[in-house]
Amino acid sequence: MSKRTAQDSKSVPLPLPKGSRATGRVTITDVAAEAGVSSMTVSRALKMPELVQEQSRERIFAAIEKLGYVPNQAAATLASARSQVIGVLVPSLTNAVFIETLSGIRDYLAEAGYQFLIGETGYARDKEAQLISTYLAHAPAGFLLSSSEQHEILQSRPASRAIPAVRMFDLGRSNDEYSVGFSQTKAGYAVARHLAERGYQRPAFIAAQLDPRMMKRREGFRKGLQEAGIDPAVEVLLPLPTTVDMGAQLLRRVLEVRPDCDAVFCCNDDLALGALFECQRQGIAVPGQLAIAGFNDLSWAACATPSITTVITPRYDIGYKSAEMLIRQLKGEDIPKGRLDLGFELAVREST
Amino acid sequence: MSKRTAQDSKSVPLPLPKGSRATGRVTITDVAAEAGVSSMTVSRALKMPELVQEQSRERIFAAIEKLGYVPNQAAATLASARSQVIGVLVPSLTNAVFIETLSGIRDYLAEAGYQFLIGETGYARDKEAQLISTYLAHAPAGFLLSSSEQHEILQSRPASRAIPAVRMFDLGRSNDEYSVGFSQTKAGYAVARHLAERGYQRPAFIAAQLDPRMMKRREGFRKGLQEAGIDPAVEVLLPLPTTVDMGAQLLRRVLEVRPDCDAVFCCNDDLALGALFECQRQGIAVPGQLAIAGFNDLSWAACATPSITTVITPRYDIGYKSAEMLIRQLKGEDIPKGRLDLGFELAVREST
DNA sequence: CTGAAAGCGCTTACAG
DNA sequence: CTGAAAGCGCTTACAG
Numbered sequence: 001m002s003k004r005t006a007q008d009s010k011s012v013p014l015p016l017p018k019g020s021r022a023t024g025r026v027t028i029t030d031v032a033a034e035a036g037v038s039s040m041t042v043s044r045a046l047k048m049p050e051l052v053q054e055q056s057r058e059r060i061f062a063a064i065e066k067l068g069y070v071p072n073q074a075a076a077t078l079a080s081a082r083s084q085v086i087g088v089l090v091p092s093l094t095n096a097v098f099i100e101t102l103s104g105i106r107d108y109l110a111e112a113g114y115q116f117l118i119g120e121t122g123y124a125r126d127k128e129a130q131l132i133s134t135y136l137a138h139a140p141a142g143f144l145l146s147s148s149e150q151h152e153i154l155q156s157r158p159a160s161r162a163i164p165a166v167r168m169f170d171l172g173r174s175n176d177e178y179s180v181g182f183s184q185t186k187a188g189y190a191v192a193r194h195l196a197e198r199g200y201q202r203p204a205f206i207a208a209q210l211d212p213r214m215m216k217r218r219e220g221f222r223k224g225l226q227e228a229g230i231d232p233a234v235e236v237l238l239p240l241p242t243t244v245d246m247g248a249q250l251l252r253r254v255l256e257v258r259p260d261c262d263a264v265f266c267c268n269d270d271l272a273l274g275a276l277f278e279c280q281r282q283g284i285a286v287p288g289q290l291a292i293a294g295f296n297d298l299s300w301a302a303c304a305t306p307s308i309t310t311v312i313t314p315r316y317d318i319g320y321k322s323a324e325m326l327i328r329q330l331k332g333e334d335i336p337k338g339r340l341d342l343g344f345e346l347a348v349r350e351s352t
Numbered sequence: 353m354s355k356r357t358a359q360d361s362k363s364v365p366l367p368l369p370k371g372s373r374a375t376g377r378v379t380i381t382d383v384a385a386e387a388g389v390s391s392m393t394v395s396r397a398l399k400m401p402e403l404v405q406e407q408s409r410e411r412i413f414a415a416i417e418k419l420g421y422v423p424n425q426a427a428a429t430l431a432s433a434r435s436q437v438i439g440v441l442v443p444s445l446t447n448a449v450f451i452e453t454l455s456g457i458r459d460y461l462a463e464a465g466y467q468f469l470i471g472e473t474g475y476a477r478d479k480e481a482q483l484i485s486t487y488l489a490h491a492p493a494g495f496l497l498s499s500s501e502q503h504e505i506l507q508s509r510p511a512s513r514a515i516p517a518v519r520m521f522d523l524g525r526s527n528d529e530y531s532v533g534f535s536q537t538k539a540g541y542a543v544a545r546h547l548a549e550r551g552y553q554r555p556a557f558i559a560a561q562l563d564p565r566m567m568k569r570r571e572g573f574r575k576g577l578q579e580a581g582i583d584p585a586v587e588v589l590l591p592l593p594t595t596v597d598m599g600a601q602l603l604r605r606v607l608e609v610r611p612d613c614d615a616v617f618c619c620n621d622d623l624a625l626g627a628l629f630e631c632q633r634q635g636i637a638v639p640g641q642l643a644i645a646g647f648n649d650l651s652w653a654a655c656a657t658p659s660i661t662t663v664i665t666p667r668y669d670i671g672y673k674s675a676e677m678l679i680r681q682l683k684g685e686d687i688p689k690g691r692l693d694l695g696f697e698l699a700v701r702e703s704t
Numbered sequence: 705c706t707g708a709a710a711g712c713g714c715t716t717a718c719a720g
Numbered sequence: 721c722t723g724a725a726a727g728c729g730c731t732t733a734c735a736g
Binding site: 024025070071072073074075077078081083093094096099100102103106115116117118120133134135136137138139161243244245248270273274277278280281299300302303304305 | 376377422423424425426427429430433435445446448451452454455458467468469470472485486487488489490491513595596597600622625626629630632633651652654655656657
């Protein structure tokens, strides 16, 4: 009952012991021989079990178990020209926000049987394009991107080899692409309206990193203040990676410029925490003398003393839903292009 | 210039135009034809350029550029039985500590031309073993692991197909394996000695997660207290994932059991931050009434009010050095097995 | 429901 | 320094 492989019969005219290969690996052919079917049938039993007779299927799975067969992904990828790998590109791996997005992605992809390759773009469009090129060598089934830009290298592929991509965090400019996120502008606007309603008159804005999303929050914040008849003049922006300590530094600068400032919107919770510590250090009452608002609702915002008003963002869901949108496309479902707006929620707490 | 697909070429056995393939991809053969050499030579020019005549090399690189050739990793992996992918298994992706380790890994691997697949073990040995099995299908060149256990599935492979692994964070029990980390026990011990030297008499210990590393810190802490003649009786341990808020909860429990407690060692900085907020809420002076020590030196520890005494751990370096140790093995260097102890540093600050 | 044949794009020896 | 041949382990049509 011994099967020969093509190469055995060509190069070595002696039969190898049953179940063994030149490389020592257990292959689909070994499983097929053990189960008394062809390798095609084994492949089908793995991919589309409903197309294989139950009896064959049982023998095949028993053989897989017995031999400890692990499918070779490289061979599958080479033969089918598509892998089970998704390229995921996030701006930063040191930011808790994106880590939670990765958790969402991982949860969906693990369930769907996909792996992912993570790249860090450093908030730079060029770096994103470069990583896409690198990942292309792995024949990824799709991409999950975080830049709101188009990438020529993906656009220029012929339709037959197109690789689907979903943009995360920001909503795309048009409905011609897939994007999952929320409106940064509206979130900034909501914070401004809240501060205005509470009666704060001299608010400031502090930000670091200064990527496009930060700038949209700022834009919305200014718009909200202007609509409330408040002058949004005091801003301190620093184009460096965010740290908690930087929140303290930026607040000090704000207070130098405008000592009578009565509220500060921090573009993220790290800065808000640093600002709170600085107030504690200087003996400034929060919110009595100065209100503080953050962004993202990181783990400390709710339990700080005082608890910090912030914007709860759907970052886990952005990952999960983006992955879902991508995989459903890959499975051939006809998902309409467009923006999936997951919204946000303003958490009003003690600090304002 | 119409392209044909695979099925066309079968049903119609006509030669394809030069430079094109059934799949439409640019292959090494296309590059070889363009450069007027064999595909072997192209392969060599890419892997070991010094073995190829300069003139050929120039023509080859020009052809690569002209055709936009991207090597197919799947084909390379299948042919060589080894990929450029490293399997990286960390306990958690929501913990800043491991994220920084990943940054270290990424920095080294990116430089060395490797990709990595990240898995999250949830601090469970079984989950780690399961992920190893899954990743084996990708023919990883090596593993970076975070459990201190051995894994049969890796141990049982024949020497010819052995996959090297490096253990991170903990130092291995023996010098029979590769490990990069520091002594958790010594770090816990150092905190105890510091508190004792400062004259604290009724210290408590709080911890969550309770993975083996936490338990080693505790062990060292207890030992240090005992040696200083202090009773290490007050401990509150909770086997749940760490959060900042949990630090507040655990501290409340400690104060219920022992209201006269004068110091608390938190097994990580998240708990320490929550404990600090709780003290602020209750009006407990830090360190006047209660000293607080944390672990890891996360970004807020140094700039909190008061700044938090903690243990600075070499987590970025653990990632970087582990990756280096692994890749140098893969490149055939004869790296001696053993433990690489990167040490730690006690940062004494205002909170103690 | 099942199988024989061909091919995916590289690399591994080997021979010059 | 270079190349012809064979093979890696799957999947894709196709035919039954």
